[in-house]
Amino acid sequence: MSWFKRVKEGILTRTEDKKETPDGMWYKCEECKQATPTRALEENCWVCPHCEYHKQIGSYEYFQLLFDGHEWRELDRDLISGNPLNFTDTKDYVSRIKATREKTNLNDAIRVAFGEVEGEELVVACMDFKFIGGSMGSVMGEKISRAIDFSLKYSVPLLVISKSGGARMMEGALSLMQMAKISAKLNLLSQQKIPYFSLMTDPTTGGVTASFAMLGDLNFAEPNALIGFAGPRVIKETIGKDLPEGFQRAEFLLEHGFLDFIVPRGELKAKLASLIRLFEK
Amino acid sequence: MAEPLDFEKPVFELEQKLEEVRHMAEEKHLDTTDMAAKLEEQILELKKQIYGNLTRWQRVQLSRHPERPYTLDYIQNICDEFHEFHGDRNFKDDKAIVGGLGKIGQQTVMVIGQQKGRDTKSRQYRNFGMPNPEGYRKALRLMKLAEKFGKPIICFIDTPGAFPGLEAEERGQGEAIAKNLMDMAVIEVPIICIVIGEGASGGALGIGIGNRIYQLENTWYSVISPESCSSILWRSWDHKQEAAEALKLTAEDNLELGIIDGIIPEPLGGAHQDPQEVYRNVREQIRKDIKYLKTKTPDKLVAHRIAKFSAMGVFEELPHEEHHGEATSNGSHKKASED
Incomplete structure (x- = not known):
């Protein structure tokens, strides 16, 4: 905690990030x-x-929920997408990003923050589904990569909260490579024995599931979250049959051995704090 | 001879004509040498024109050509001997991924790759080259075996994707691929990956973390197939050609994006036109790389692989003035990225 000094007293959340809920x-x-x-x-x-x-909630709500006193420092918020492919489908990628940034007031589909959870330091990388379906492109890869660097430098555990449809098509193979980039870098945390926790929330599918979401020292999920590699629609088309009730839900994954536990959102903070303490050197 | 692809039809027609001319010459004892020579010249010109200006979608079509060599063809023609090993020691043997130890000259190598079938029966047997989780787990088991005995690993990538089935999900398709990505990064022997046909998404990447990554000239490697991309972004299957263009999924594209290290040339018209030439090219590339990579220590190989993939990505960093607020991110991330 030596390096982490409160710059100012009080709440540091930027005004435009605040979401006051009116009564009534x-x-x-x-x-x-x-x-x-x-x-x-x-x-x-x-x-x-x-x-x-x-x-379904976004990074702001998770940060509020997790960090003591609703205080955190956001890391690397200035990263935004380039346009490596000059990708155009029904809309060109640059306009899509610009419109989404304006609409959501977010720079990409993930935000990284550092703060304290019941007094325990934690880096949290949390996805925002409303930003192009939480899709993973170069920015997400780089942000998690830098979050890992941060965790390494200060020996702080890392939590990634996933909520994503998978890799972002508009960055083609570069999006695919983000799976490799983050998975490869996670080895550095392992080597330094810094815990990496993966929380999967509704929905976590595609390239996110097939990489870092499944690679936590502990993998856990919110109740009933949809988690899978292929989406249910694709599987249904492949096998030509209806899918069984509860298929690809968190409870299904727990039963098949891919989750350590399911945690209701209300218990998340206390659970995380306990886990961090359990792993402390 | 397989049906020609749409864009190959003019070549096919000329070739048929040439065939007829030759046939006539034999039957009627006519001298058609000049005519044949002229036709041959025409064919070559046409081929150069067509195959020298392939669209991305046409390359995708060539990458799926039914006569294209598959992993076992490469193994049989590149290795001086080969012994296939089976099973993930856990659930079963996935026929969509093959692997085993072989020799290239004096060098023992572990060769692993997705395998497609050639006829209806073998296609089903190989599940169309779409692995299940046990395939990825078999691959990783064999890689660790190679690592234990210090043998370089060669991966041939050729898959339309990991199998999107019910049981695949039950057995953890996502987890199996994820584990491969993480563990392959730290395997302490050289890994060379070559896309020989289709490189579709996570199913391809699951055996794709190498020190060297190549694509054959007429292959594709991307996050999604043009068909699926079309169906998601355009909500129809009809835009696959546009999707292929948009995805920039060819060897040339990926070389430019820094995703692959090189392109292995194919004969005019695709690998199936002269497989022996392709086997020679692939074997030469592998020999050259192994010779070089063997001079590297295990630590260097691992560090290289992690650094290689960490560097992938294209993004921009906004000037800090653009947003106001407390010096939240800037100070701390600089600290973290300085070293």
Whole structure:
């Protein structure tokens, strides 16, 4: 903790990042359709109090949920996509990125932050699904790569919170190589015996599942999160049959031996803090 | 002779004509030497014109040509001897990935690759070159065996993708590929990877972490197939040609993007036109690389592989003025990236 000094007292979150919830707003659960006051939902970690449905949230909400005093330092927020392929489908990639950045106020589909969880230092790299489906391109690869460098330099554990459709098509083979880049670099954390935790949230599929999401010293997931390599639609088309109930859900993966445990969002912070302490040198 | 691809039809027609001329010459004892020579010249010109200006989609078509050599063809023609080994020691033997020890000259090598079939029966047997998790696990087992005994590893990549099946998911397709990516990076012997046909996504990358990575001239290697890309981005299967162009998935593209180290040339018209020439080219490249990589210590090989993949990616860094706020990221990331 020697190097980490609070620069200013109080909350450091940038004004435009703040999301004040006005009183009197209601959230209708996508699962059970019951209404909950938005503030109550937020206090319940964005989990529906009626049916335990874990509403999809972004990096800001996870940082708020995890870090003590809602304080953190964001790392490498200035990285943005280039346009290595001059990719154009129905829209050109540069315009797509620009529009998405403006709409979401995010620079890419992942943010990395450093802070304390019940007094334990932790680097958290968390994806934002609303940024082109949480897709992994060069920026995500580089940000996680630098997060690993940071963890190595300061001997701080790393948590990656995945929520992604997989690799980003618009960067072609470069996106694919991000799987290799991050997986290769994770070896450096292993060599230094710095814990790497992987939390999979709904949904985690494709190239993210087939690389760092499955490579945690511990792999865990939120309840009912969809986790898989191929998406359910593709599998259904391949086998020409309906998929069994609960297929590719977190509980299914736990049962088949690919997760260490499932953790409800409300228990995540305390669980993480305990784990960090268990692994402490 | 297989059906010609659409764009090959003019060549095919001329070749048929040449065949007829020769046939006539034999039957009627006519001297058609001049005519034949002229036709041959025409054919060569046409071939140069067509194959010298292939679109990306046409290369994809060539990479899937039914007569193209597959992994076992390379093994049989490059290795002086070869012994196939089976099974992942856990669940079963995946027929979509083959592997074993062989010799190239005096050098023992571990050769691993995805294997496609040639007829309906063998295609099914090989699951169309789409591995299941046990295939990736077999591959890793064999790599670790090679590492233990200090033998270089050669991977031939040729897959339309890892199998998207129900059981594949149950047995952890994602985990199997992921583990290969991480563990291959730190294997302490030289690894050479060559895309000989299709390099589709994670299914290809799962045996693709090498010190040297090559593509044959008429292959593709990308994050997704043009067909799937078309269906996702254009919501229709009809835009595969545009998708192939957009994905920049050829050997030339990937060389330019810094993803591969070189392109292994093929004869005019594709590897199947003269497989022996391709085997020679591949064997020469492998021999050259092994000779060089064997001079490197295990530490160097591993560090090289990690550094090689860490450097991949294209991104921009915004000037710090663009956003206001407390000196949050800048100070700390500089600290982290200085060393």
